[in-house]
Amino acid sequence: MTISFRRTGGSDNPVGPRTGLLTTVHGEIRTPAFMPVGTLATVKTASPAEVRSTGADILLVNAYHLYLRPGHELIERLGGVHRFMGWDGPILSDSGGFQVFSLAGLRKVTEDGVHFRSHIDGSEHFYTPELAMEVQAALGVDIAMPLDQVLPGESDIQASKAAVERTLRWFERCRAAQPQLATFAIIQGGIHEELRLMHAREAAQAGAPGFSIGGLSVGESKSSMWAMTEVVTRELPLDRPRYLMGVGSPEDLVNGVARGVDMFDCVLATRLARNGTLFTDSGRANIRNARFREDPTPVDPNCDCMMCAHFSMAYVHHLFRNAELFGYRLATLHNIRYLVRLTERMREAIAAGAFEDFAADYLSRYQAVDEGVRREQKAKWVTRGKPEGRTRA
């Protein structure tokens, strides 16, 4: 399986917003792109046709989870993950590095790989770079991730450096194991600028069909996250897609695109949805709130999702107050559609050379959940944007 990427617009600055087209055998992905998460080969509550109706071009599955259940060999015998889950568009798989390294106390790491016990039944497994790639090859995904060594956000520089070096070695093992797969390089380094720089340069030098920025959004400050992102994107080739792993709030998408990121995924949209939290241009709204009890209007009059097109806030409030599963589904489709539409708006703004204005306007109106975070983001944007008159769009 091969992929190709073509920039279609935006800045020649490696740390600037751009649009692109990523082509796979299962279809094209317009970037910037948000990828809905279907960990277990299902985007929770949604049918493949509904995911398609949100405008999403690609979705994500998790190799670690599917390795444990139902098993990658079973999925391969059934014709691969596309057929298994009924989604004929592009699929990207995470290798499960993040999941395996999150199993504190259940795992033991060596240069060969990771011994761990299943979080489901306690069974013992040995997950190696080669096995992670075998799983992804069996699934038949369009874009694979290598097994990387993920460390806690607060790791010191020695541990982080060792993890970076191991991740570089494991990437070569991954490539060698399944050379036919389109496997992105994952760049680690915690919040250590010199490590991020080193890893980005070495990864760029080694070459890859795309580059993932891992190990962020794991507890560090937003300003650290964006500083690290910039350190990395500045080093990456312009003609390869950049994927910021596990990042995906509305404000994060805007800030990421501003820094040259092309692809995002996050369970936040779907997880918040099942809790009744809905994205709107003025921030998050929780539909369980009593103020929506009798509201006859849709959550977002500009949204064309199934929920906003057909149902009042009063009805969705009623569904959530009674734990009705249809409510979880409507909210899920709305939040995914919101993020996909946000990428559409950013693509349009980039094409029009107006991304900077769009981003400044968006971030000034979007009330992030934490006021402190929002102020920090606005300040950050202002520092990098308007005042200097820099045009990165």
Added chain:
Amino acid sequence: MTISFRRTGGSDNPVGPRTGLLTTVHGEIRTPAFMPVGTLATVKTASPAEVRSTGADILLVNAYHLYLRPGHELIERLGGVHRFMGWDGPILSDSGGFQVFSLAGLRKVTEDGVHFRSHIDGSEHFYTPELAMEVQAALGVDIAMPLDQVLPGESDIQASKAAVERTLRWFERCRAAQPQLATFAIIQGGIHEELRLMHAREAAQAGAPGFSIGGLSVGESKSSMWAMTEVVTRELPLDRPRYLMGVGSPEDLVNGVARGVDMFDCVLATRLARNGTLFTDSGRANIRNARFREDPTPVDPNCDCMMCAHFSMAYVHHLFRNAELFGYRLATLHNIRYLVRLTERMREAIAAGAFEDFAADYLSRYQAVDEGVRREQKAKWVTRGKPEGRTRA
């Protein structure tokens, strides 16, 4: 709101299968009909468009539940229950008699009505025939049910007679309260043949746009249930629809249609679905069973529901093993479609004068969940069917 009913085929025997067309301002209902249950103004997990895609012409909501939450007045202010839930087809509401009388220990019954405490928050309410009708008028349903007095299945004849007489008086109060509503008469009488006969005759004499058979499928034997059904349908006018309340397994639909029933509802299809139990022509199958783990075929190759059209048993098994909400939805749509398709098959058989053969064949192949029940049903059918050479279709 008015309705009209026209028989379109079948027997002139009041205790025989027939087809019909029930017309409401929101559309037509082809009978025999299965009505999916949307207690709280949502058929659990399914969108209105999906309910429509099952072929269902009408669905059911519950006045008692909607009175308690979100409140009928709120729904009325929002334009009625059709607009509230986004279903533009016919809606029938149950009055909530069954629910109110199920609140053992929480209620006190007088001739005026029922004092009860909410099962949700303990608040006190006084539910009367007039209030039950006010609720249904506010919802704006196409077909309403009167408040009836429901007794436990094992009630003695004195208590049952008193309940029948009260139900007759309450029906007149219901009609007087909202004369514009199409309100069916509900026939009670437990498993006392003389009471069922008396109530059916008095209800037929008083007249109504349709007749409901209540108080069955509450623990009595299947043979008692069908004996009572026949006692009632024999007394009812041919030109009015008959609705067997709360009954709705596949074998029950066939046995009910054989006895002149036109309409059915039951939460069984949707409740079983969320437990992984799927209807097939050979009986119930639980998709969690390990034998489906790697089955690449659909549950029912003859079924055109979303699940059977697009997904393997292996995939649905995987969804259920992981408590994925999409699985509950697929199973729900399958079971509803199965029952609606069963009514379609029965309508075709009746039109072809072949219902008796269809029913005998169906019941001989359908393995009811309880083998004893199945044997009893088969014996009952044989007694009433083939041997005497009676043609009721």
